[in-house]
Structure formats: C-alpha cells, structure tokens
Amino acid sequence: MAGAIDTQNKRGSIWHRWDPHIHTPGTALNNQYTGTDPWESFLGAIEASDPPIRALGITDYFGIERYEQVVEQQRQGRLANVGLIFPNVELRLSIETSKASAVNIHLLFSPEDSDHVEQIKRFLLELDFSYQGGPYRCQRSDLIRLGRAHQPSLTDDEAARSEGANQFKVKLDQLTEAWAKNNWVKKNALIAVAGGEKDGTSGLRDASASFAASRKHVEGIANIVFSATPQQINFWLGKGNASVAELESQYNGLKPCLHGSDAHTASKVGQPDASRFCWIKGDLSFESLRQVCIEPEERVSIGGIPPRGALAGHTINTVSVTNAPWISQGTIELNAGLVAVIGARGSGKTALADLIAAGGLALSPHLNERSFILRAKDHLGDSAAELHWASGEKTGNRLTQADMEDLLDTPYVQYLSQQFVDQLCSAEGLDGALVKEIERVIFNAHALTDRLGTDSFKDLLDIRLEGSRQKRERQQQTLTRASADLTEERVKKDGLKALEKDRDEKKRAIEKDKNDRKSLIAKGNEERAARHEQVSLAADEKRQQVEHAKRRNQALLHLQTDVLDFRSRQAPAMLADLKEERDETGLNATDWEAFKVDYVGAVDSLLTERIKQAQLLIETLQGPAKTDPPVSQSPDSTIALIPQDANLSNQTLSLLERELTRLRTLVGVDAQNAKRFTALSDKITKADGALTKVLQQIERVQGADERIRTLVDARRVAYAGIFEAILEEEEELTALYAPIKERINQSAGSLSKLAFSVQRLVDLDQWALAGEALLDLRTNGPFKGRGELLRSARDGLRPAWATGNAAQAATALFEFVKANEAALRTHMPEGTDFRAWARSVSDWLYSTDHITVGYGLQYDGANIQQLSPGTRGIVLLLLYLAIDEEDDRPLIIDQPEENLDPQSIFQELVYRFRDAKKRRQIIIVTHNANLVVNTDADQVIVATCGPHRPGQLPLITYESGSLENSRIRQHVCDILEGGERAFKERAKRLRVGI
Numbered sequence: 001m002a003g004a005i006d007t008q009n010k011r012g013s014i015w016h017r018w019d020p021h022i023h024t025p026g027t028a029l030n031n032q033y034t035g036t037d038p039w040e041s042f043l044g045a046i047e048a049s050d051p052p053i054r055a056l057g058i059t060d061y062f063g064i065e066r067y068e069q070v071v072e073q074q075r076q077g078r079l080a081n082v083g084l085i086f087p088n089v090e091l092r093l094s095i096e097t098s099k100a101s102a103v104n105i106h107l108l109f110s111p112e113d114s115d116h117v118e119q120i121k122r123f124l125l126e127l128d129f130s131y132q133g134g135p136y137r138c139q140r141s142d143l144i145r146l147g148r149a150h151q152p153s154l155t156d157d158e159a160a161r162s163e164g165a166n167q168f169k170v171k172l173d174q175l176t177e178a179w180a181k182n183n184w185v186k187k188n189a190l191i192a193v194a195g196g197e198k199d200g201t202s203g204l205r206d207a208s209a210s211f212a213a214s215r216k217h218v219e220g221i222a223n224i225v226f227s228a229t230p231q232q233i234n235f236w237l238g239k240g241n242a243s244v245a246e247l248e249s250q251y252n253g254l255k256p257c258l259h260g261s262d263a264h265t266a267s268k269v270g271q272p273d274a275s276r277f278c279w280i281k282g283d284l285s286f287e288s289l290r291q292v293c294i295e296p297e298e299r300v301s302i303g304g305i306p307p308r309g310a311l312a313g314h315t316i317n318t319v320s321v322t323n324a325p326w327i328s329q330g331t332i333e334l335n336a337g338l339v340a341v342i343g344a345r346g347s348g349k350t351a352l353a354d355l356i357a358a359g360g361l362a363l364s365p366h367l368n369e370r371s372f373i374l375r376a377k378d379h380l381g382d383s384a385a386e387l388h389w390a391s392g393e394k395t396g397n398r399l400t401q402a403d404m405e406d407l408l409d410t411p412y413v414q415y416l417s418q419q420f421v422d423q424l425c426s427a428e429g430l431d432g433a434l435v436k437e438i439e440r441v442i443f444n445a446h447a448l449t450d451r452l453g454t455d456s457f458k459d460l461l462d463i464r465l466e467g468s469r470q471k472r473e474r475q476q477q478t479l480t481r482a483s484a485d486l487t488e489e490r491v492k493k494d495g496l497k498a499l500e501k502d503r504d505e506k507k508r509a510i511e512k513d514k515n516d517r518k519s520l521i522a523k524g525n526e527e528r529a530a531r532h533e534q535v536s537l538a539a540d541e542k543r544q545q546v547e548h549a550k551r552r553n554q555a556l557l558h559l560q561t562d563v564l565d566f567r568s569r570q571a572p573a574m575l576a577d578l579k580e581e582r583d584e585t586g587l588n589a590t591d592w593e594a595f596k597v598d599y600v601g602a603v604d605s606l607l608t609e610r611i612k613q614a615q616l617l618i619e620t621l622q623g624p625a626k627t628d629p630p631v632s633q634s635p636d637s638t639i640a641l642i643p644q645d646a647n648l649s650n651q652t653l654s655l656l657e658r659e660l661t662r663l664r665t666l667v668g669v670d671a672q673n674a675k676r677f678t679a680l681s682d683k684i685t686k687a688d689g690a691l692t693k694v695l696q697q698i699e700r701v702q703g704a705d706e707r708i709r710t711l712v713d714a715r716r717v718a719y720a721g722i723f724e725a726i727l728e729e730e731e732e733l734t735a736l737y738a739p740i741k742e743r744i745n746q747s748a749g750s751l752s753k754l755a756f757s758v759q760r761l762v763d764l765d766q767w768a769l770a771g772e773a774l775l776d777l778r779t780n781g782p783f784k785g786r787g788e789l790l791r792s793a794r795d796g797l798r799p800a801w802a803t804g805n806a807a808q809a810a811t812a813l814f815e816f817v818k819a820n821e822a823a824l825r826t827h828m829p830e831g832t833d834f835r836a837w838a839r840s841v842s843d844w845l846y847s848t849d850h851i852t853v854g855y856g857l858q859y860d861g862a863n864i865q866q867l868s869p870g871t872r873g874i875v876l877l878l879l880y881l882a883i884d885e886e887d888d889r890p891l892i893i894d895q896p897e898e899n900l901d902p903q904s905i906f907q908e909l910v911y912r913f914r915d916a917k918k919r920r921q922i923i924i925v926t927h928n929a930n931l932v933v934n935t936d937a938d939q940v941i942v943a944t945c946g947p948h949r950p951g952q953l954p955l956i957t958y959e960s961g962s963l964e965n966s967r968i969r970q971h972v973c974d975i976l977e978g979g980e981r982a983f984k985e986r987a988k989r990l991r992v993g994i
Contacts, residue, residue: 236254281938546621
C-alpha cells in the first residue's frame with residue numbers, strides 16, 4: 001500500500017530506510033504497548049523517526065489484522081511519509097532451539113494486488129495445528145479456540161488469541177507443501193527466517209546433530225535471514241566459514257540479512273539496538289525486496305547510515321538543457337551510481353552523453369561525425385547544458401561553443417565517446433592514445449606524496465629518470481670523444497710509413513744541401529766552414545728554445561685570460577644554470593654562494609710568477625746579454641765574437657746570429673758565392689726544423705699502440721656505462737610501475753590477467769639500416785647486399801642488447817667489432833675520406849639510440865599489440881573501472897560493447913562495473929542487456945525520438961527509473977536483445993521470480 005510520497009523515483013534505485021520487522025499495539029504475543037492511546041504512540045514514533053522510515057513490514061503472529069489496521073491509519077492520513085507497508089506474518093515452527101524456543105519463520109507478502117488480503121488469509125488457512133484431537137487452523141477465531149482449549153479460564157478473546165498463538169506450531173513440511181501448490185503465494189511472497197540463537201536457526205547449531213538436516217532445510221528454503229550481526233551477514237554472503245559454492249550447494253545460495261526494530265513497545269519503535277538500521281536500495285515497492293534477494297550484497301546494508309558511493313563533489317545530480325525545444329523535459333535527474341542509457345538506434349542516447357560531457361567541459365576532444373552536438377549544430381541555437389552537482393556546484397557550456405571551450409587539465413567528467421573507444425581499441429590507438437591513457441592511470445596510482453609535485457606521467461617520469469638519463473648522456477659524450485681520438489690515433493698510426501719516408505727524404509735533402517754548401521767554400525777556409533757549421537747548429541738549437549719559451553709565455557697569457565673569463569662569465573653562468581635546474585632544493589642566496597665555482601689554488605700569483613719567469617727566459621735566451629761584445633758599425637770580420645773554446649749552448653741567440661754573419665763573410669770567396677752560401681744555410685736551417693717536427697711525429701706515432709689500447713678501454717668502459725644507465729632506467733621504471741603492478745597482483749578474476757612488465761626495446765633494424773648507409777653494399781665482402789649486416793647483428797648482438805647486463809653488452813659489441821673491423825673496411829665507399837668515414841662508422845657502432853626502455857602491457861599472457869580490438873576493449877575498460885581507482889570523476893562511456901563480444905562482457909566486465917559504481921558515478925550508453933541487468937544498474941534512462949520535423953530536430957524524450965520499476969523493466973526487455981532472458985537468468989540464480 002503506497003503512501004503520499006513518490007514510491008518510484010526517477011533517479012532510480014536509491015537508499016531508503018526500512019523496518020521490515022515491527023510489531024504494533026495489539027500484537028498477538030508479548031504486547032507491551034501501554035498508555036491511554038498506544039496507537040498514537042506507535043504512529044507518532046514512526047512519523048518522527050530519524051532517519052525517516054520509508055517502508056514498514058507490519059508483523060504479527062499467524063495473521064495480518066494489525067497490518068490491516070496500519071493500512072487503515074494511512075488511509076486516514078497518518079504515516080504520509082511511509083511509501084510502502086507490507087504484511088509480515090510471523091510463524092513458529094515445530095522445531096525447537098537449544099534455548100527451548102520454537103524457530104521463528106516469517107512470510108513477507110506483497111501488497112500490490114488489490115485482493116492480497118484475501119489471498120493471504122486463504123493461504124494461512126492451509127496451515128493447521130492439532131491439539132487434543134481437534135484441528136485448529138491459522139486464523140483469529142481458531143487461535144482463540146486453541147487458547148481457551150489450552151487454558152479454559154481465559155475469557156478475554158485477546159488473551160485467548162495470545163495463548164493460542166503461543167501454542168500454535170507449524171510443521172515445516174506442511175508449510176512447504178502449501179507454498180508449492182499456491183501460485184499466488186509463490187509469486188507474491190518471500191520467506192524469512194530468524195537467525196538468532198534464541199528463536200532462530202543459530203539455536204539449532206548447538207542442538208542435537210539430529211537437527212542438522214532440519215536447520216539446513218529451514219535455511220535452505222528461506223529467501224531472507226533476519227539478523228544484524230556482522231558474522232552472520234558475512235557468512236550468508238560467502239565471506240565466512242562457508243564459501244559461495246558451499247552456500248549454493250547446501251543452502252540454495254546467498255541470502256540477504258535484514259533487520260528490524262522488532263518493536264513490542266513504543267520505546268522500541270524504529271529503535272533497533274546499536275542503531276542497526278536496515279537500508280535497502282530500490283523503489284519503495286515489494287519488488288525491491290525481490291531485488292535484495294537477487295543482489296544480497298549490493299542492495300541491503302545494516303548500519304547507522306547507508307553506503308556512500310561517489311563523493312558529492314563528483315556526483316551529478318541533474319543535467320539541465322535550456323533553450324532546447326527538441327527535448328521534452330529540461331531537467332534529467334541522475335543516480336549517483338550506475339546509470340544505463342538505452343534506446344533504439346537514433347533515439348538520442350549519444351545526445352544525452354554529449355550533453356553531460358558538454359556540461360562537464362569534456363566534449364571538445366570528442367566532436368566528430370558521430371557526435372550528436374556536431375551533427376545537430378545548425379539546429380542548436382542558444383541551447384546550453386548545465387550540470388548541477390551534489391555539492392551545490394554548477395558547470396555548463398553553450399552547445400554551439402563546445403568546440404571552442406578552454407580545455408581544463410582535468411575536465412569535470414571523463415568521457416569515453418564511441419569514437420574514442422574505437423580509436424583506443426584500434427591498431428593505430430596503440431601508438432599513442434591507449435599508451436597515453438595507460439600512463440595516466442599509472443600516474444594516478446601513485447600517492448600524491450610520491451608524485452614529486454608533478455601533474456602528469458611525463459613530468460614524473462622525467463624527474464625519476466633524470467639521473468640515469470644524464471649519466472647516459474655524459475657517458476655518450478665520453479664515448480664519442482674517445483671514438484674520435486681513437487680514429488685520429490689510428491689514422492696517425494696508419495701514416496707512420498709516410499712519415500718515415502718523409503724523414504728519409506728530408507735527411508737526404510739536408511745532406512745534399514750541406515754538400516752543395518760545402519762545395520762553395522774556397523780551399524783554406526775548411527776550418528772556418530766547420531766553425532760555421534758548429535755555430536749554425538747552436539743557433540738552430542737556441543732558436544728552438546726561444547720559440548718554445550715564447551709559446552709557453554703565450555700559453556700562460558691565454559691561461560690568465562681563461563681564468564678571468566671563467567670567473568667573470570662561465571662560473572656565474574654555471575651557477576645560474578644550476579640554480580634554475582635545481583630550483584626546488586629550497587636553498588637561499590647565501591646557501592647558493594657556497595656552490596660558486598672557483599680555482600682551489602692561488603692561481604693568480606702562480607700565473608703572474610710563471611709569466612714573469614717565461615718572459616725573463618725569453619730575454620735570457622734571445623739576448624743580447626750584458627757580457628756580449630758591443631755591436632760595432634764597422635766590425636772586423638777577422639775578430640771572433642765567440643771564443644773558440646766557449647760553450648756555444650750558453651750563448652744568446654743574438655750573439656750566435658752575429659757570429660754566423662761574421663763567419664759567412666769569411667767563408668765565401670766572392671759575393672755571389674756568399675749569397676748562395678747564405679741561402680743554402682737558411683734552407684738547411686729550415687729543413688732541420690721540419691725534420692725535427694717529423695721526428696717528433698714519428699716518436700709520437702711509435703707510442704700510438706699504448707694510447708690506442710687506453711682509448712679502446714675508455715670507449716668500452718663508456719659503452720658499459722651507457723648500459724648501466726639503461727639498467728638504472730629499467731629499475732626506475734620498475735619502481736614507477738610498482739603501485740599498479742601491486743594492485744593487479746592482488747586482484748582476482750579478469751583483472752588478474754593483466755600484467756605490466758618493464759622492457760628493453762631494441763630496434764635492430766634501425767641500427768642495421770644506419771650501418772648499411774655507411775657501406776658500399778655492392779662490394780664483394782661479408783656484408784654485400786641488404787640484410788647481411790642485420791643477420792650478423794641479430795646473432796651476435798641482439799641477445800646482449802635485449803637482456804644482457806652492462807658488461808655483457810660491452811663484451812658483445814667488442815667481439816662484434818673485433819670480428820668485423822676488417823670486413824667493414826672492405827665495404828668503405830670509394831672516394832671517401834677515411835678519417836671522416838672511420839669516425840662515422842665508430843659513432844654508428846657504439847651508438848645506443850636504437851635501445852630504449854619502455855613497458856609492456858599483457859593480457860592473459862599476450863602483448864597488447866597482439867590482442868584483437870575486442871580484447872583491447874576489455875583491457876581499456878579494466879583500466880578505467882578497476883585500476884584507475886584514484887580518478888573519481890563521473891565516467892561516461894558510449895556503447896563500449898561495440899568492440900566486445902557478449903560473453904566477454906559478462907565474464908570480464910559485469911563485476912567490474914558493479915565494483916566501480918560504488919566509488920564513482922558511471923553513465924553508460926549501451927545496447928547490451930548484460931551491462932544493464934547483470935550490473936544491477938541503479939538507474940535506467942530510456943531515450944525515445946519522435947518523428948522527423950522539417951527544419952528542426954525531432955523531439956527527444958527521456959524516461960527514467962529503476963530496474964524494479966515494471967515499466968522500465970518492460971522497456972529493457974523490449975529494446976535490448978536478450979533483455980528478458982537476462983532478467984530470468986539473473987533471477988534464476990537465486991530462485992526468485994520476476
């Protein structure tokens with residue numbers, strides 16, 4: 001019987017407080033209602049209840065008279081806020097508990113049929129009790145007769161009825177037989193059994209083992225258990241001593257536990273012990289009780305407050321559309337749980353999803369040829385969508401401006417349009433969109449304190465990998481420099497023969513010039529010529545000393561300039577860069593001063609002293625010295641400027657050059673020969689200098705082998721260092737993915753099929769193609785033709801690159817280079833500069849650009865790249881529904897089943913939708929009955945579209961309600977393929993009729 005309030009909410013299934021077990025004044029047993037007007041006390045307590053009671057199960061023993069009285073009170077205007085009143089007939093079975101009490105069993109009847117009172121009374125007459133040879137049926141008059149038969153002294157009818165009720169016991173077999181043959185009762189009644197120890201089945205647990213079968217029989221036929229203890233609730237949900245399978249096989253399935261105040265006195269009306277209120281999710285109809293039996297965990301809760309789903313700040317209460325004559329109602333109410341939008345094709349389902357996305361400022365990326373807003377743009381005018389949130393906030397946008405909205409970093413809703421889902425499930429989606437979504441979910445899996453102040457996966461990744469990436473870059477620089485130096489050393493070593501040839505040729509040329517010069521000396525001047533040779537060699541030596549001293553002085557001056565530049569420009573720039581790069585260190589200006597880079601030694605005084613010494617040495621070597629003979633305008637060439645026995649190496653360069661000039665004038669016979677002598681002498685001096693340089697180069701080349709070995713080792717160490725950085729990156733990525741991997745590892749069912757793994761990705765084709773570009777593949781040799789280099793690398797390098805450690809990777813490449821160095825030279829293109837080519841080959845061989853670190857996503861053992869679009873759709877929805885627990889924004893999904901087969905939907909996703917709706921609001925547009933019925937959608941919105949209207953949009957209507965609403969259920973059966981079958985299969989699981 002319905003009261004004055006709306007018993008069928010457009011918002012669908014919402015939580016209401018029920019009291020399914022409450023006695024009224026005049027109850028047959030233990031009536032403790034007192035006072036001048038006990039009914040006023042009872043009714044007033046119900047009306048004043050807080051939280052308000054919206055449904056009442058009026059309970060009495062073996063009859064429904066008290067129920068009829070309460071219904072009559074409501075007809076007269078009382079209990080206006082109670083939406084459902086139904087009869088609860090309490091029976092006592094002939095089975096006794098260990099507390100010497102009969103087991104209580106309850107028959108809960110639907111009040112929906114107009115003749116339900118007559119039907120109930122007729123059924124109760126099928127139950128009888130034998131006493132002293134006389135049968136007594138389950139009706140008021142017989143209870144009075146039974147009471148007086150047992151106690152003849154009772155003259156008051158009510159007292160006799162009470163005694164009769166106390167004595168009347170129902171045999172369980174009789175009850176089940178009567179039930180089995182009464183179709184009305186089977187369709188309109190549910191059986192509940194008390195779960196307590198005194199008068200419930202728990203009392204049979206301690207009784208004789210002979211009652212074990214009876215206990216299981218009683219509990220097995222029951223649809224509901226009256227109990228509020230957490231232990232019993234968990235037991236009947238398969239979370240206690242018995243598994244779900246055991247409950248199915250031994251007790252005919254799971255059972256919901258309900259609880260009422262069981263009031264027998266005014267003070268207990270609506271006041272269960274410990275505020276264990278009974279909350280049921282659904283309309284205020286008896287059908288909601290049937291749904292509770294089908295969904296015992298989802299639809300009922302015992303406690304002070306009902307379960308809390310999505311937070312108010314992330315729950316849309318209504319979506320309103322203004323200036324929209326193409327929608328029949330301007331405001332559509334939304335449930336906080338799972339909202340299923342159904343309808344025929346073209347009925348306006350996607351339109352509603354687009355409207356909600358527009359109001360949540362999330363539509364812009366999804367405007368495409370499938371979107372309603374884009375297709376209907378010319379007819380929208382000033383239409384606007386506005387969301388009203390449970391927190392009181394409002395968000396919205398004009399529909400014609402949806403494509404120009406400023407995208408928020410995080411829109412108010414998360415919209416998975418049909419095209420977006422299609423894209424993510426396609427092969428192309430693997431390259432970007434799906435990976436981006438996976439990364440977003442991974443980022444959300446990290447606690448705020450572990451996100452290092454970042455707001456995206458990329459930023460967090462950059463910070464976490466900064467160290468390993470810098471190490472890799474620095475080692476790469478070292479490797480590149482070592483490779484370049486190695487090439488130079490090898491080029492120089494290869495030029496040793498040319499240098500030796502050049503040396504020999506220079507020696508022969510000098511010897512020839514000396515002989516020619518010697519031939520110019522007149523006889524008798526041999527001694528002077530020999531002296532000239534001695535002085536000339538000494539002058540050459542001294543000249544080289546002067547040049548070396550000047551170069552040293554110049555280098556010291558440059559170093560002094562370098563120090564000044566470093567202090568004035570480079571060091572401040574380095575400090576500024578460091579401060580900018582490490583801005584989040586929190587150091588103040590004084591702290592940063594400690595990081596100012598400078599030279600640790602007294603470089604200024606050192607350089608000043610060394611420059612002074614270098615300049616003094618130049619002066620000392622170059623002269624003139626104070627002891628040198630004075631320069632004369634008309635010198636006597638016959639007087640030696642340097643004594644014969646003087647040490648020529650101790651003389652200044654200026655004095656040696658003056659002595660050479662004097663000797664040249666004495667050696668030559670005539671002026672012509674003197675010029676020739678002087679020219680040959682200069683030529684010999686220059687040739688000696690060039691020969692000296694060649695000899696120095698040869699000496700350096702002769703030490704190249706040791707330097708090459710050092711550089712090879714340095715390059716190998718640097719290459720290993722790069723791989724160490726790669727391994728560090730792998731470790732960091734493993735740590736980065738740890739939260740989501742842990743979440744998956746702790747899960748069961750379809751989610752447990754997901755796996756994340758950090759992978760080293762080797763693009764061997766890229767590396768081989770880069771190498772082939774440097775080679776002449778037409779030349780006969782090991783790498784002739786395309787693909788041979790790749791084949792060789794696949795066998796020799798790929799394993800170490802893909803799975804080896806740093807030492808193994810470096811060794812593998814070293815062995816590959818050693819084995820193929822000569823072969824690579826065979827394929828050097830003609831006309832190529834060897835030095836440049838060798839450097840390019842070295843850079844290619846030791847490059848690591850083709851080796852990256854990423855993650856792999858697998859489902860049921862297969863990489864996501866190998867999955868079908870349908871299976872990728874499952875992975876996608878698992879990400880949003882089960883893994884991405886941190887995102888609690890409303891989730892709008894438009895027809896995800898387009899990429900899924902029906903079996904996958906039921907096996908993989910139904911339970912994920914059921915879990916996800918407990919923490920976030922979900923709005924799903926669907927044609928699939930499983931996604932509506934088996935998910936136990938909290939609200940169903942049925943979209944219908946009127947006929948075509950020229951020049952304007954057809955009229956769209958949205959009708960909404962709950963699955964327990966018969967009108968909505970019929971729409972589900974009519975519109976969705978397999979809808980009626982889904983309802984029946986779902987009900988069959990718990991033996992409840994629909």
